[in-house]
Amino acid sequence: xxxxxxxxxxxxxxxVEVRFTDSGVAVCRFRLTQTTTQWDATAxxxxxxxxxxxxxxxxxxxxxxxxxSLVDGVRVLVTGRxxxxxxxxxxxxxxxxxxxxxxxxxxxxxxxxxxxxxAPISPxxxxxxxxxxxxxxxxxxxxxxxxxRAGGPPAWWEQRRAAGWDRTTARTPADALxxxxxx
Numbered sequence: 001x002x003x004x005x006x007x008x009x010x011x012x013x014x015x016v017e018v019r020f021t022d023s024g025v026a027v028c029r030f031r032l033t034q035t036t037t038q039w040d041a042t043a044x045x046x047x048x049x050x051x052x053x054x055x056x057x058x059x060x061x062x063x064x065x066x067x068x069s070l071v072d073g074v075r076v077l078v079t080g081r082x083x084x085x086x087x088x089x090x091x092x093x094x095x096x097x098x099x100x101x102x103x104x105x106x107x108x109x110x111x112x113x114x115x116x117x118x119a120p121i122s123p124x125x126x127x128x129x130x131x132x133x134x135x136x137x138x139x140x141x142x143x144x145x146x147x148x149r150a151g152g153p154p155a156w157w158e159q160r161r162a163a164g165w166d167r168t169t170a171r172t173p174a175d176a177l178x179x180x181x182x183x
Contacts, residue, residue: 004081004082005079005080005081005095006079006080006081006082006092007077007078007079008032008034008054008077008078008080008092009034009075009076009077009078009100010032010033010034010035010052010054010075010076010078011032011033011034011035011073011074011075011076012030012031012032012070012071012072012073012074012075012076013030013031013032013033013053013072014030014031014072015030015071015072016028016029016030016066016067016070016071017029017030018063018064018067025059025060026059026060026061026063026064026067027057027058027059027063028057028058028063028064028066028067029055029056029057029058030055030056030066030070031053031054031055031056031089032053032054032055032056032076032078032092033051033052033053033054034051034052034054035048035049035051035052036048036049036050036052037049052090053088053089053090054078054089054090054091054092055089055090055091055092056078056080056092056094056097057083057091057092057093057094058094058097062094062096062097065097066094066097069099070099074099074100074104075099075100075102075103075104076097076098076099076100077097077098077099077100078092078094078096078097079094079095079096079097080092080093080094080095080096081093081095
């Protein structure tokens with residue numbers, strides 16, 4: 001009988017470990033904690049249930065991508081097969097993995113949304129005018145100007161965000177990427 005496929009939503013706990021077999025196949029392993037919530041009718045509030053601990057294993061390209069993408073505290077959605085239950089943990093062989101968008105935005109290598117997509121839409125928020133002064137680079141505390149991080153948004157994204165998403169100048173991602181955008 002083949003193991004059944006299960007779907008788990010939880011938080012990555014700790015760092016992702018990656019190793020390579022003698023033939024060069026990537027294998028990664030990470031811990032995942034799922035905390036269910038239950039409605040307490042007497043207290044009229046949600047309470048956390050007992051956490052369920054998983055040890056997840058991924059192979060090949062999925063292992064490489066997971067190693068590059070996952071960090072401690074990221075919520076993920078996992079599809080996999082239970083291979084073992086021992087030491088108070090469920091062991092999963094991962095077939096597919098995705099980052100949960102419930103609490104964060106995920107960027108991909110192939111596409112980024114246009115700057116206008118993140119513009120706040122509120123009747124009380126004024127739209128920046130074309131005559132607005134040039135945006136200063138965003139700072140990250142004592143580290144100085146924000147530098148482009150691997151896996152993070154490009155520099156034009158932060159500049160547009162700091163300028164209040166001037167809708168008159170950024171029409172498409174291609175416009176925002178051009179060196180003369182907004183001029």
